[in-house]
Amino acid sequence: MANTDIFTLIHSRYQSFTNTEKKVADYVLEHIKDVIYMSITDLADACQVGESSIFRFCKTMNLKGYQEFKIVLAHSISLENETPQLSGQITLDDTIPELSSKILSTNINALTETYNNINEGDLSKAINYLIEAERIHFFGVGASLMTAMEAKNKFMRIINKTECAIDSHLQIMSASLMTEKDVAVVISYSGSTKDTIAVAKMAKERGANVISITRFAKSPLSNYSDITLLCGANEGPLQGGSLSAKISQLYLLDLLYAEYFKRTYKESAINKELTAGAVIEKML
Template sequence: MNNVDVFDRISTLYNSFTKSEKRLADYILKERDQIMFMSITELAEKSKVGESGIFRFCKNLGLKGYQEFKISVAQSINSEENDTTRNIDTEILLNDSLEVLAGKVKQTNISALDQTYNLLDYEDLDKAVEKIITADRIRFFGIGSSLITAMEGQNKFLRVTNKAEVIIDSHFQVMTAAQMNEKEVAIIISYSGQTKDSIEVARMAKESGAFVIAITRFSKSPMTAYADVTLLCGANEGPLQGGSLSAKISQLYLLDVLYFEYFKKTFEVSKENKEKTARAVADKLV
């Protein structure tokens, strides 16, 4: 993984935190500019979380302790100050002009891509691509707006291989997952990782022996418990923003990375298949 912004890391792990850890995370995200000047005692007093709890929180972020956490905070803030996309308020207001609104939407999507890029784990990506290459079948799964992303994944891979398949009905999805085997790959897309149907598909696919790739926002969720590889998207989506474009762009970006690496490693066959599929739909154009 790249040098991950510590605030992105907190957001990624947020739904796995305890109640007190979420209180601490909320305070840190709100008062980020002040944290690097606070002692652990000061932070404990202001956040109403004990010093031992703060230390455990730092360890959960993959850091050695509070001092390393403060250094990470300083580095992340410095990165934000040098990143113009983070300095623009992306909250859309009722009195925003069309020009301002368009700019905020653009910056939200750019920021989501930047965060996703920073969360890339190249070892996991390479492992996922190798499994896709050797698989007999690649099955894409998703519910609601994530299903649209899953369909786009199949559309992309179907141009270069006949192994790609997407199941639309949620009942058919779990039935299909129950009959998968160790020669198949399940790519399951869920922003929260907490959608009941997606969790059940992941569980069934895993128990059937399939290799499970989860594309989600949070590294720890009920769905990722069954994943062999978890690919994280960096978009932040509120409870009233289901299916937001920034979340979908982040997911599509990850699918693009998988696709192009697959294409590169199977170049001759993929190039030939792409030419075949292009000719097959040529007559559909006016």
């Protein structure tokens, strides 16, 4: 479906849409560049319909779901531009200085927006959860798994209660054995990844506290989260794993780490010295 023009497809099938689907189609056509960065929950709220209506709208056009719809939408926008875009504002005609400036600006904007989205109360509550937890499990799939692994690597230098399974089957099994004394830190840019949502739901059912790091305040993942920390990077459907999104997630994790270290300074400082000494022989 990558070569499908979504605008032609919508217009050609418009008369066969239900009234609800027409509301979605009208909104998409009027807010093309906004929709590409919206979660399914955000679009449903904007159209004043249910998430299931958005899914049916996509299925009516023979698309597998909302994510494929956004991919086709991104391709269609690219086809309309005279100069093809690689991602965001980056085009094939950019010089190295232009490319350097645009990427720098993208990363700065992502960090700035993440900073502006920080809720001090939520962050403080998240730290309390982490300190009081018997075990902390970091979860993510795909590019977000890399971030989850980085989080484990960061925190294991000062505490010995972190876990990060690298397989989705192992993750759901880990979640099924969690208790009310545990914390799940679930990382997902979209908040709509099936495996991640399943893990968060399982952890919640087991009584664990769930902290999510995601782009969207309203998403399927946030429905199972006690605390949602928002990262500020815009990532289009053709930019999966963008570093600006990863940087904003790492910024939040670094903030959690630093505040955790402050509140548990005596213990964390000792552990930091022990773990640093453990690997010193590996260095030249």
